Amino acid sequence: xxxxxxxxxxxxxxxxxxxxxxxxxxxxxxxxxxxxxxxxxxxxxxxxxxxxxxxxxxxxxxxxxxxxxxxxxxxxxxxxxxxxxxxxxxxxxxxxxxxxxxxxxxxxxxxxxxxxxxxxxxxxxxxxxxxxxxxxxxxxxxxxxxxxxxxxxxxxxxxxxxxxxxxxxxxxxxxxxxxxxxxxxxxxxxxxxxxxxxxxxxxxxxxxxxxxxxxxxxxxxxxxxxxxxxxxxxxxxxxxxxxxxxxxxxxxxxxxx
Amino acid sequence: xxxxxxxxxxxxxxxxxxxxxxxxxxxxxxxxxxxxxxxxxxxxxxxxxxxxxxxxxxxxxxxxxxxxxxxxxxxxxxxxxxxxxxxxxxxxxxxxxxxxxxxxxxxxxxxxxxxxxxxxxxxxxxxxxxxxxxxxxxxxxxxxxxxxxxxxxxxxxxxxxxxxxxxxxxxxxxxxxxxxxxxxxxxxxxxxxxxxxxxxxxxxxxxxxxxxxxxxxxxxxxxxxxxxxxxxxxxxxxxx
Ligand SMILES: Nc1ncnc2c1ncn2[C@@H]1O[C@H](COP(=O)(O)OP(=O)(O)OP(=O)(O)O)[C@@H](O)[C@H]1O
Ligand SMILES: [Mg+2]
Numbered sequence: 022x023x024x025x026x027x028x029x030x031x032x033x034x035x036x037x038x039x040x041x042x043x044x045x046x047x048x049x050x051x052x053x054x055x056x057x058x059x060x061x062x063x064x065x066x067x068x069x070x071x072x073x074x075x076x077x078x079x080x081x082x083x084x085x086x087x088x089x090x091x092x093x094x095x096x097x098x099x100x101x102x103x104x105x106x107x108x109x110x111x112x113x114x115x116x117x118x119x120x121x122x123x124x125x126x127x128x129x130x131x132x133x134x135x136x137x138x139x140x141x142x143x144x145x146x147x148x149x150x151x152x153x154x155x156x157x158x159x160x161x162x163x164x165x166x167x168x169x170x171x172x173x174x175x176x177x178x179x180x181x182x183x184x185x186x187x188x189x190x191x192x193x194x195x196x197x198x199x200x201x202x203x204x205x206x207x208x209x210x211x212x213x214x215x216x217x218x219x220x221x222x223x224x225x226x227x228x229x230x231x232x233x234x235x236x237x238x239x240x241x242x243x244x245x246x247x248x249x250x251x252x253x254x255x256x257x258x259x260x261x262x263x264x265x266x267x268x269x270x271x272x273x274x275x276x277x278x
Numbered sequence: 279x280x281x282x283x284x285x286x287x288x289x290x291x292x293x294x295x296x297x298x299x300x301x302x303x304x305x306x307x308x309x310x311x312x313x314x315x316x317x318x319x320x321x322x323x324x325x326x327x328x329x330x331x332x333x334x335x336x337x338x339x340x341x342x343x344x345x346x347x348x349x350x351x352x353x354x355x356x357x358x359x360x361x362x363x364x365x366x367x368x369x370x371x372x373x374x375x376x377x378x379x380x381x382x383x384x385x386x387x388x389x390x391x392x393x394x395x396x397x398x399x400x401x402x403x404x405x406x407x408x409x410x411x412x413x414x415x416x417x418x419x420x421x422x423x424x425x426x427x428x429x430x431x432x433x434x435x436x437x438x439x440x441x442x443x444x445x446x447x448x449x450x451x452x453x454x455x456x457x458x459x460x461x462x463x464x465x466x467x468x469x470x471x472x473x474x475x476x477x478x479x480x481x482x483x484x485x486x487x488x489x490x491x492x493x494x495x496x497x498x499x500x501x502x503x504x505x506x507x508x509x510x511x512x513x514x515x516x517x518x
Contacts (some may be wrong), residue, residue, distance in 0.1 A: 083332050084348055165330060166367035166426075170381035170433055171357030180380060184371040 029227050036232040044223050048240060051219030055244070058136045058208065058215060059201035065137070066144025067194060073145055074152040076100040078178075100149065107146030113207035115139055120211040136213040140201055151193045155186035191259060195252035202244055216240060281306040281436065281468050282327065287336035289322055289492075296322050298492040300336070306436075307465035311479040312472045314489035315515065320472040323489070324439045327470065328359040357385045360430035364442040366422040368414040374401065374425050375410040378432040386433065393432075400428040404458050420451030424458055431462065440471040476516060480504060488512055 029039045041048070076096035085093070107115065116139045123130050130138070159182050167177035206217035220237035224230040282304035289297035297319045304310055312320045325331040326338065329345060329352050337344045345355055369377050378397035382388045388396070401407045404424040414422060423443055430438055443459070444452040456478050463469060463482060473479055479486055479500070486503045488496040496503060496512055504516065 084352075086348075160367075162363060162365050162367035163369065166361075166363060166369065169328060169330060169356055169361040169363075170429070171353040171355075171385035172381065173353055176384055180384065181369050181371065188371075 029229065033232060036227075036229050037236055040223060040227065040229065040232055040236055044219075047219045047223060048216070048236070051214065051216035051237075052240060052244065054133065054136075054213060054215040055202060055205050055217075058133070058140055058205050058213065059198060061137045062140025062205075063144050063194070063198045063201050065141040066197070067148055069141060069145035070148035070152055073100045073103060073149045074156070077104070077149055077153055078156060104146045104149050107143050108150070111207070112139060112143050112204055113210050115143065116208055116211050132211060132213050135211060136205065136208045136215070139208065140205060143204075144197055144201060147197055148194065151190055151197070152186070155190040155193075156182055158189060159185050188259065192252075192256055195249075195256065198252070199245055199248055202248060203241060206241075279306045280304065281341060283339040284327075285337045285339070287323075287326065287338065288334045289319075289326060289331065290334045295334075296492050297326070297333075300494060302487070302494065302497075304437075304468060304470065305484070306468055308484040309463055309469040309471070309482050310485045310487060311483045312470065312487045312489060313474070313476070313479060313515070314495075318489040319492040320489055321441050324361070324441050324470065324472055327437075327439060328356050328361055330361070353385060357381065357433050358435050359437045359439065360433055360435035361439045361441065362423070362426050362430055362443050364445050366419070366426045366446075368417075368422055368426055368429070370415055372414065373410070374406060374412050374414055374417070377414060377425060378429045381429070381433050396434075397428065397432045400431040401425070403431070403462065404428045418451065419447045420454045423447065423451075423455045427455075427458055427462070435467065437468040437470065440469070440473070442472050442474065444473070444475060488515065 029036055077100040079093035079096045081090045081093050116135070119139055120130070120132075120135050123135075156178075163181055163185070164174075164177055167181045168174070172180065205213070205215050208215055209218035209221060212218070216237060220233050223236075224233035227233065280303045282302070284300050284302040287297055287300040288295060300323060312323065314320055322331060326333050329350075333346050336346070338346050340355065340359070343350065345352075369380065372380065375394065375397055378401060379390070379393040382393035382396060383390060398407060398410065401410055404427050406421060406424050406428060409417065409421065409425070414425060417425065427443075440459070444455050447455060452475070456475060459471075459478075460482060471479070471483075481500075483500050486496075486498065486500055487494055488503065490511070496509070498506075503512070504518065508516065508518070
């Protein structure tokens with residue numbers, strides 16, 4: 022698969038240096054997939070979350086007829102179940118079910134696409150909760166005033182509530198991207214050649230697991246640090262008070278501040 | 279000509295009745311103030327009139343149409359019955375001017391140009407023209423309430439409901455807002471004002487309604503309320 026030049030030094034740092042020198046194209050390939058999947062997955066997940074949130078926040082009022090009421094009720098139950106399922110099960114398990122499930126019924130999904138879909142579905146579940154919390158944090162008077170001049174509920178969300186909520190949510194969305202950069206590692210279970218997968222195969226080549234994985238850890242750390250710096254700049258740029266960070270309750274949230 | 283007629287209105291939240299058998303007619307172009315102790319149901323009555331709250335039983339006729347019916351287009355109705363809130367509720371993501379044009383564009387489907395003209399006109403009238411491009415979050419309470427009044431006027435409503443428009447203002451700003459309100463009183467609008475500003479109520483009202491525990495207890499001209507048929511209870515409330 023790749024060419025070995027000379028033999029690997031025995032000591033730890035020498036080993037790391039050797040591994041980097043001889044394998045950086047593989048690591049870069051891994052980084053490419055990791056970034057591609059996490060950026061695409063977070064972006065698509067945000068759009069999917071917007072859609073799911075529309076169903077999630079339906080509310081019956083006493084004027085609704087039976088059909089409308091049933092439709093709203095079902096919307097809420099379905100969207101809430103979606104969120105519960107994806108937040109309540111490990112992404113690694115979801116990836117395995119998704120990938121092997123489709124394989125079982127004879128549909129081959131390209132591995133990269135499968136990875137992006139899994140991250141998208143997962144992100145959508147988390148961001149739906151973020152969106153909902155963001156919407157709920159807007160003072161009720163905003164909606165009342167919007168309705169009092171005759172805007173529909175949909176218009177009120179679109180023009181008044183949502184623009185205010187999304188500003189508060191930017192840090193949480195950024196945080197989700199950071200989480201995804203790290204969590205794409207679990208996609209190695211279905212063979213996506215992202216960073217961790219590359220690390221594993223390099224480790225196996227030399228039987229120097231610690232050195233290979235320390236290298237992987239350093240690369241993740243660099244990716245995350247760069248991403249959080251960029252996010253901080255974005256947050257500053259749109260001038261958001263730091264207080265408005267939402268916890269995503271996902272593993273190890275690296276707060277953007 | 280009567281513009282509003284309320285018949286046997288009852289309103290409960292869960293099992294607690296907060297409005298009991300309200301009967302009321304409002305003349306077009308008149309100024310009605312509603313007074314009464316805290317919790318007597320004043321806000322709830324106002325909110326039933328523009329259907330922000332729905333009634334438990336009874337009817338509300340607006341120009342002879344029962345607006346508690348499912349057939350009513352509430353958005354169209356609310357564009358004609360404006361409301362000014364105690365806590366202003368300006369749209370925080372919009373500028374002063376945009377607060378006054380969004381409803382015109384999205385609800386009344388007026389052109390941008392016409393909406394701006396109309397809004398600027400009313401902003402002038404409330405003395406907020408110079409602030410038209412400001413973010414509303416940078417305004418003082420009194421300024422916010424004046425913008426809120428302009429936002430409501432910009433919809434060219436028939437009726438304007440005021441729910442304690444000066445209650446969350448610093449004392450020195452109360453008079454500013456009351457002056458603006460006095461200024462816009464005309465036969466073009468029907469005013470229904472919930473207020474604790476007794477002097478204002480007495481000066482500007484055609485009619486004063488005193489509510490207690492969800493009922494209308496007294497209903498008359500300011501002269502009748504203050505001088506003629508006041509009960510002991512009403513006298514105590516009015517401090518006379
Ligand atoms: N959404 C609600 N759910 C339950 N109870 C409510 C609700 N809104 C109002 N109430 C109750 O209804 C009663 C009347 O309230 P309302 O706000 O109409 O009184 P008010 O006369 O406007 O009082 P204030 O002068 O304090 O504004 C109160 O007992 C209040 O607690
Ligand atoms: Mg009140």
